[in-house]
Every structure is written in structure tokens, then in C-alpha cells.
Amino acid sequence: MHGTTGRLLLFSREREGARLMTLLTHLKVLDFSTLLPGPFATLMLADLGADVLKVERPGTKDSWGVNQYLNRSKKSITLDLKQSESIESVRNLVTEYDIVIEQFRPGVMERLGLGYGALKSINPKLIYCSITGYGQTGPYKDRPGHDINYISIAGLSGYSGTKKDGPAKNGTQIADLAGGSLHAVIGILSAVIHRERTGFGQAIDISMTDCSFALNAISAPLNLQGGLELEPEKLMLNGGSFYDFYETKDGRYFSVGSLEPxxxxxxxxxxxxxxLYELSMKSDKESGIRFKTAVRLAFLERDFHEWQEIFAxxxxxxxxxxxxxxxxxxxxLKERGMIVEVPDGKGNVQRQIACPIKTSVFTPEYKHAGLEPGQHNAEILHTPNR
Known part of the structure; x- marks a missing residue:
């Protein structure tokens, strides 16, 4: 086998083998999280093959209408953690689970008798991941918050948006997803590797604010090493150059990131x-303003679909x-298969976003959309489904 042909043949054989296995089938996850950060993290683990058991309060409703996506391929039980018998059920389950993910405020799980120390005494190999807004320590650890608060404290909003209109209002949850979910999965998988090498579990403290602060990856050195104050429309990538969005004649927008010559x-x-190319290559501020103005006026001359045809x-x-x-x-996105049809358990299918991770040895299996809370009570707890 040589070159591209050999690589394609090897890839094909690896994919064939993928039908017999998935990446994380050896991991069992006990998921106490709610809302978005934890559930999206465990969705990723479930898509990668982990056996995820969602623990929900009795009477939980899908108030957001998104849990059938976030709880895809997960099993579900309902437990009232205020009841001693529910605590005992969790302690029994922990003996056979690898990972616990919880998203309560600091101290809540300890008060319930389900903190890391208590569960570690039952299962020393347990990996215990806590996701909170500000972390398990610090003066803000007990303070409530939401995504918009965490990215504000982290400094991300301080140099986003425009001088005229203020900070940008994001359409997605940066702190919850990029901060909480993705960093939790990275931490968990690194802990799995550590456990395989040492035999020991560990506690993981994920602060959505810490992780959002780390997302200042490109801009932070300009401040920390260069002393530059980060402000809206001052940097190359936040509106201080022609790298920006431009309105079309019919009120739609185009993104322009043509930085390289x-x-x-x-x-x-x-x-x-x-x-205009020669003007664009000049480094003085006046030339930059003139070039950006020319680009803005040009986009206003044609409709959105006309520009689509041109830039194609x-x-x-x-x-x-x-x-x-x-x-x-x-x-x-269609070629990459980013929309899939998932059975809903009632004879129908739902269109959902696919697992974005693609490898030569793994094909995700979408078992079912999120089920009714408590659907696996009988199977796992030997109590009636609720």
C-alpha cells in the first residue's frame, strides 16, 4: 500500500472495525447535572459510547424543549435526594460507576452525604467532576450566576461588541459550553488516563468563569506581556480592522476575515x-478606516444572494x-453528516445535531432521543417507573 490509496484502505478497514466497538463503552457515568453545561458534557460522553445514567428529580419536566437532544442515548432514573433511601440508592450505584458529574452549588453534595470524600470511600477509583459558575473555592463560590455573568467576570465581554452599542449579546452560551462542558470532558478523560496508569480516581473542579477566562487565549498576552488595555474595536479581530461583519443591500450580513494578503x-x-489592495496593505490608522469604509459601501450595493454567488x-x-x-x-455540514435522525422511542425520529467528533475507528450510535424522566427506574432501582 502506498500514498493516498494505502491510507484510504487503512481508514476503510478501521471504520469497518468501528462497527464492533465505540470509544468509551467501558465507562459508566452517573449524571446529576441540570440545564446545559453538565448535560452537554455527558451528551458528548454518551455519543462517544459511554453508558450514561441521568439522575433527575421526580416530576422533572422538559421546560426548555431541548432535553430530548441533551439526554440522547442516556438512561434515566428519578430520585428525591432529600430522602434517605435515595441517598442509599446512589451509594449503591457508585460501586459500579466510573464517573460522577454534578452541578450543584459548592457544599450541596457534601451535605447530602454524596460529596467526593464520601463516595471515594465507597469507590476509590471514582472520578468526580463538579461544574459550577465560580468553582469550589474563592469569595464567589456561593454566588449565583448565568452564562452572561461568567463571561463578563472573565473579561471576554469587556472587549467584545462595539463602542457605540456596548458588549455583544451572544446567541450561544460561551461559558456554559466552551467553558463548562468542553473543559469538563477534557478533565474527565485526562482523569481516566491517570486512573488507568495509577489505579486512582480524583476530584475535578470546573469553574465556568476560570475556563472562560482561559478563552482569552489570543488577546491576554497583549495585556499581560504588552500592557495593552483590551477594548472593543481596538484589536485586529474585534472590530479594530476590516475583519468584521458587513451588511448587504437587503439587510443580511457577510463575514469578512481576509487577513492574509x-x-x-x-x-x-x-x-x-x-x-483597493494597495490601500489595504498600509498600516496607518487612516488607511485602515478608508479601506473598511470602502468595503462596507461595496457590500451595500448588492443583495445577500448576489454576494453568495460572487464569493463562491x-x-x-x-x-x-x-x-x-x-x-x-x-x-x-450536510456532507459532514451534522444532522442525524434519532429514534424517539415511540416509532418516530427526531432531527438532531450529530456528534461532531469523527475518527477512523469510531462511528457514533444514536440509541434514542432523551426519554421520560425515570424511564429506567424499574431496570436499575427495581422501583416503578415515574
Whole structure:
């Protein structure tokens, strides 16, 4: 086997083997989390093959209408943790589970007798992940908050948005997902590797504010080493250059990220003004303002779909700002299989976002959409389903 042909054949054989296994089938996860950060983390683990058991309060309702996605492929039991028999059920379950994920305020699980110390005494190999807004320590540890608060405290909102309109209002939950969910999964999987090498579990303290603060990855050095105050529309990537969104004639928007010279040249050609390239390459502030103004006026001359057709022919790092409905139908995302049909357990299917992780040895199995809370009470707790 040589070159591309050999690699494709190897990939095909690996994918064939993937039908017989998934990546994390040896892991059992006990999930006490609610809302978004924890459930999205355990969704990722379930998509990767882990056996996830969701523990919910009796009477829990899908008030957001999203739990059938977030609880995909998970089993569900209901327990009232204020009752001693429920605490005993958890302690019994922990003997056979690898990972516990909880999202209560600091101290709640300890008061219930379900903190890391108590459960570690039952299962020394237990990996115990706590996700909170501010972490298990510090003056804010008991303070309530939401995504918008965490990214504000973390400094992300301080240099996002515009000087005129203030901080940007994000359409997705940066602290919850990029901060809480993804860092929790990274921490858990690193703990799994540590346990395989040493035989010991550990406690993981995920602060959504800490993890959001870490997302200042590109801009932080400008401040910490260079002393630059981070402000809206001051940096290359936050509106201080032509790297920005541009309104079209019909009120839609295009994103322009043509930073490198070849892409910048293609941008000028696409908007019908190749002479602007020399202006774009000048580093003084006045030239930058003149170039950005010219690009803004050019985009206002044509409709959204006209620009789509034009930029389809140019590699200029200029792409349309799509609605979610449009994104779900985009040929790139369709080719990548990012929308899947998942059985709902009632003879129907639901369209959901697919697992985004693709490997040569793994194919996700979408067992079912999120089930009614307590659907596995009889199987696991030997009590009636609720």
C-alpha cells in the first residue's frame, strides 16, 4: 500500500472495525447535572459510547424543549435526594460507576452525604467532576450566576461588541459550553488516563468563569506581556480592522476575515475594486478606516444572494452569515453528516445535531432521543417507573 490509496484502505478497514466497538463503552457515568453545561458534557460522553445514567428529580419536566437532544442515548432514573433511601440508592450505584458529574452549588453534595470524600470511600477509583459558575473555592463560590455573568467576570465581554452599542449579546452560551462542558470532558478523560496508569480516581473542579477566562487565549498576552488595555474595536479581530461583519443591500450580513494578503487581494477583486489592495496593505490608522469604509459601501450595493454567488468563485475568507435553518442545509455540514435522525422511542425520529467528533475507528450510535424522566427506574432501582 502506498500514498493516498494505502491510507484510504487503512481508514476503510478501521471504520469497518468501528462497527464492533465505540470509544468509551467501558465507562459508566452517573449524571446529576441540570440545564446545559453538565448535560452537554455527558451528551458528548454518551455519543462517544459511554453508558450514561441521568439522575433527575421526580416530576422533572422538559421546560426548555431541548432535553430530548441533551439526554440522547442516556438512561434515566428519578430520585428525591432529600430522602434517605435515595441517598442509599446512589451509594449503591457508585460501586459500579466510573464517573460522577454534578452541578450543584459548592457544599450541596457534601451535605447530602454524596460529596467526593464520601463516595471515594465507597469507590476509590471514582472520578468526580463538579461544574459550577465560580468553582469550589474563592469569595464567589456561593454566588449565583448565568452564562452572561461568567463571561463578563472573565473579561471576554469587556472587549467584545462595539463602542457605540456596548458588549455583544451572544446567541450561544460561551461559558456554559466552551467553558463548562468542553473543559469538563477534557478533565474527565485526562482523569481516566491517570486512573488507568495509577489505579486512582480524583476530584475535578470546573469553574465556568476560570475556563472562560482561559478563552482569552489570543488577546491576554497583549495585556499581560504588552500592557495593552483590551477594548472593543481596538484589536485586529474585534472590530479594530476590516475583519468584521458587513451588511448587504437587503439587510443580511457577510463575514469578512481576509487577513492574509492573498485573501485580501481576492476580496478586493470580488467587490470589483482591485485598486483597493494597495490601500489595504498600509498600516496607518487612516488607511485602515478608508479601506473598511470602502468595503462596507461595496457590500451595500448588492443583495445577500448576489454576494453568495460572487464569493463562491473567490477564496477570500468571506462567507455569509447564515440562519440556523440555512446552516443545517449548507452543503458542507450536510456532507459532514451534522444532522442525524434519532429514534424517539415511540416509532418516530427526531432531527438532531450529530456528534461532531469523527475518527477512523469510531462511528457514533444514536440509541434514542432523551426519554421520560425515570424511564429506567424499574431496570436499575427495581422501583416503578415515574
Amino acid at each position: 492573498p485573501f485580501r487581494k481576492a476580496l478586493c477583486e470580488a467587490i470589483g475594486a482591485p485598486e 468563485e473567490f477564496e477570500a475568507c468571506a462567507e455569509p452569515v447564515l440562519t440556523f435553518t440555512e446552516a443545517a442545509e449548507h452543503p458542507q
